[in-house]
Amino acid sequence: MNLRVKKWTTRIFHSCKCATNSSESPATTLTAFFTLCQNDPFAKTLLYSEVPSYYTLNASRKLFERRKRGELVEGQPGIFRGTTIGRLYTDQDECLFLRMLLVNVVSPTSFEQLKIFNSVTHATFRSACQALNLLENDGHWD
Structure with missing residues (x-):
C-alpha cells in the first residue's frame, strides 16, 4: 500500500473554500486504513501490511472494501484472504x-x-x- 506522511501531503486552497477546507487532509491510502481500523472489527486485528490480503482499496472513494474472492477465512464469515505483494x-x-x-x-x-x-x-x-x-x-x- 502506498504511504504518504501527513505533513508531506499537498494541499491546494481556493479562496472561497479556505474557511471550510483548511483543516481537512486529503484522503490517502493511509487515512483510509485509519478509517477502516475505526469502523471494522476484523480490521482492528490486523497490521497495516496484512490489510491488502483481506481488503481492496476503492481508489475513487479512498475506502477499503472486503475482498469478495479468495480463500474463506475460517471462523470469519464473509471474509476472504487473497495473495498480494506490495x-x-x-x-x-x-x-x-x-x-x-x-x-x-x-x-x-x-x-x-x-x-x-x-x-x-x-x-x-x-x-x-x-x-x-x-x-x-x-x-x-x-
Whole structure:
C-alpha cells in the first residue's frame, strides 16, 4: 500500500473554500486504513501490511472494501484472504519509520496515535520506533 506522511501531503486552497477546507487532509491510502481500523472489527486485528490480503482499496472513494474472492477465512464469515505483494520506496526516512510502526502496531487510528508509546507522544516516527526498540544500534557493545 502506498504511504504518504501527513505533513508531506499537498494541499491546494481556493479562496472561497479556505474557511471550510483548511483543516481537512486529503484522503490517502493511509487515512483510509485509519478509517477502516475505526469502523471494522476484523480490521482492528490486523497490521497495516496484512490489510491488502483481506481488503481492496476503492481508489475513487479512498475506502477499503472486503475482498469478495479468495480463500474463506475460517471462523470469519464473509471474509476472504487473497495473495498480494506490495512495495515501499525507502528514499524518505520518515516513511520508512512510519512503515515500521505500521507493521508492528495493531489497529492504529491516526498518525498521532502511531507516535504514542507508554503515554509519551514522540515528535517523529523515528523516535517512536526507537522507544519501541524497533531500531538497532551499537548499544549492545557498551
